[in-house]
Amino acid sequence: MDKFQIAQVVISRQGKDAGLEYVVSGFESDGRVKLIRPERFNVSRPKIKNPKHLQSTLRRAEKLIDLIKAGKDIDAGFFHRSVSN
Numbered sequence: 001m002d003k004f005q006i007a008q009v010v011i012s013r014q015g016k017d018a019g020l021e022y023v024v025s026g027f028e029s030d031g032r033v034k035l036i037r038p039e040r041f042n043v044s045r046p047k048i049k050n051p052k053h054l055q056s057t058l059r060r061a062e063k064l065i066d067l068i069k070a071g072k073d074i075d076a077g078f079f080h081r082s083v084s085n
Contacts, residue, residue: 003051005024013053017047044073
């Protein structure tokens with residue numbers, strides 16, 4: 001859990017989603033990471049992934065922090081603009 005932060009951009013290294021970028025939205029009690037990518041997984045229904053299957057990046061989607069903390073779902077267009085900056 002210490003390796004990742006809320007709103008950090010991560011890349012999936014394993015599974016059929018390998019290579020896709022996600023944003024960290026939280027953590028499970030067992031250490032797994034909650035991820036969002038609005039086309040399929042949003043704040044209200046995140047993807048849960050083992051942290052060892054994720055590659056961290058130095059990027060953070062600062063514009064998404066307040067929305068994630070408020071539990072609001074994020075529009076795909078806004079998500080991609082926030083992640084690419």
